[in-house]
Amino acid sequence: MTLAATELAFRAASVALLLVLAASLLSDFRNVLAARLGAVFALGSAAHAASYSVGVSSLVAGWHAPLIALSTGNIVVFWLFTRALFDDEFRLRRWHGLVWALVTAFSFAGCLWIAPGGHARFSVTAVNLLVLGFIALAIGQTIASWPADLVERRRRVRVFIVCAAALYGGLNAVLQIAVAGSEVGGVADTINTGVLACIVAAIACAMMRVDGADLFPASVAAPAIQARPAPVDEPADQKLIDALMRLMADERVYRQENITIGVLAGRLRIPEYRLRRLINQRLGYRNFNVFLNNHRIEEAKAALADPGQAEVPVITIAMDAGFQSLGPFNRAFKAVTGVTPTEYRRLKVNAV
Known part of the structure; x- marks a missing residue:
């Protein structure tokens, strides 16, 4: 199998897994905010899997720009998903959507106007600094909220999901800043798509090992007592x-x-x-x-x-x-x- 075919296979596998994950979340937990945001995050990650290249050049095809913009805006969704995952009282506000729109629009403008105008390094660096900033916010939310979670299996899976996504996104952002404005080559893209496919598969596997009702409670409207207490027999x-x-x-x-x-x-x-x-x-x-x-x-x-x-x-x-x-x-x-x-x-x- 050629390098290009291997890369395409990894991309297709990641996109397929992410689409199935999004459909599953929407089918089973459409009334839970964390699950809905998780589905949107999966769809944005599918856009990333389809469009991402290490060391993109200053010229981006017109059809490619929207995918890159959605992929960039997905980091805002990741932050919101993390907040909803660890805070049952979290609710979306209009300004959250505005932040997503601004980040997405800036990335889109960078692809079509800023980078082609001779400022490729500035565009790539600015976008990926935003990515690192939202990853830091997501990690901070996890650190602050994780100790309060009392469901052991859910605690481990939630942290794994956040850490795996944050590590992949953070390393990619740093790499993009380091090679901004240059084309690295097919080997780097193939390795990157392979790593992404493995991470997506690991997250899907981890979520399958936990009861969905634990990971995404069916009802969070009345959070005083969310589980029936077991009899105290000891x-x-x-x-x-x-x-x-x-x-x-x-x-x-x-x-x-x-x-x-x-x-x-x-x-x-x-x-x-x-x-x-x-x-x-x-x-x-x-x-x-x-x-x-x-x-x-x-x-x-x-x-x-x-x-x-x-x-x-x-x-x-x-x-x-x-x-x-x-x-x-x-x-x-x-x-x-x-x-x-x-x-x-x-x-x-x-x-x-």
Whole structure:
């Protein structure tokens, strides 16, 4: 098989796998934001697989430019996908679409006007610096959110997906900056397409080994308790649950700023993995922050229903319960109760 045929086979395999992955996500989890973004990311990656070349020249064919632009804009989708994957409360905003459009438009302009105008190195460098910036944002989101995920198998697969995509994208961006404006040759393109095909296959395989309902929960509208708790049939587990509930009810540790599962495990003198498993499998929570927020919201509900605190501002009640700002409190409160804190207080006052 010739080098060109090998490269074409790798590209075709990557595109086919990515299209199947996108169709599967949309078919099974179309109502889940993370899955929809994952499908869009897969489609953008298919555009990348079909169009990417190492060391592109300053002249790009007109039909090729839209694919390159979509491939570049896909890094914004990757960042959004990472946010939705690790944060069940994440919602798309109009400015997210604007950011995607600007990055895509800049890449398109670079292909058709900036690079042909004698500024190929500037165009390629600027585009790939944007790529590296969004990869950094995605990695930062993963580092910040990953410890709160309580589902062990899902944690590993999610991190693998993000790290594999970020490593491939980051190395390609650095390589493109290094060889900007020159044509490297067919060997580099064949190696690159082969690596991409292997990464896509590995991600697809990893996703197949995890229950889709774990990776993409079917419903995230009411995240207070997302899994049915298993019966506590071990005295040691029951003892730990009792100790954990005392920390929550008596000491109200959820009020502490930046409380982590590691800190809580230290208070209970058990390994972090055991506490994570206990909260997930015995209490039914998928996310540590949701577990904390549930206790915070219960305290806030009691305060809002108390006639003696009718004049206390909602923001004060939220801060006293452990929330750091009003926005996250309002969203979490409404997700659990179905109404805003102000509406909840009014309903309780009228019921008296």
